Amino acid sequence: AQSVTQPDIHITVSEGASLELRCNYSYGATPYLFWYVQSPGQGLQLLLKYFSGDTLVQGIKGFEAEFKRSQSSFNLRKPSVHWSDAAEYFCAVVPLDNFNKFYFGSGTKLNVKP
């Protein structure tokens, strides 16, 4: 069965510092991979996605993520965090045989210190 692990429940970084949010997945093959962001009390917004090809993908708001097959990881990064990046971030995987089944991690809540 597919599973997604986001090991960090909360992360606090200073504004301007770099950020890396971890995501590991368990699946028999390389699934489709996504990162979403959720502002408090809001729905989710897609940051970026990976299907195949270049393992470093660029997203919106200056985010990027790197797929590492050997580690079954898809970590999200940003070189310089802004106060407006404070939100909750979710990693998701979609199996190759059913594009309707999105499996989400438990999320990482990001706080940004001024």
Added chain:
Amino acid sequence: SQTIHQWPATLVQPVGSPLSLECTVEGTSNPNLYWYRQAAGRGLQLLFYSVGIGQISSEVPQNLSASRPQDRQFILSSKKLLLSDSGFYLCAWRLAGGPNNEQFFGPGTRLTVL
């Protein structure tokens, strides 16, 4: 442009009462529709999805049900709410096809069962 609506935005219901949450999409035809639940401190859990009118796939057995009476209307129901049904319910839509079609999320309904 496409928009997705959910109502009500918040709901407080006693245990054992019925539930009806509604989701409608505008500006597109024959979307795939999804209901997710986000419990406190947990990620999103896919509850139901629908690829067409009257077609419902259930992902998690529970006392909830879903219906799609019209192409762009998706309803989440319960005959008798449990305390464990409390959470943040999100509706989403995407165009049918491959995973490259992004999921778009509604603003959510906050349900508290007392």
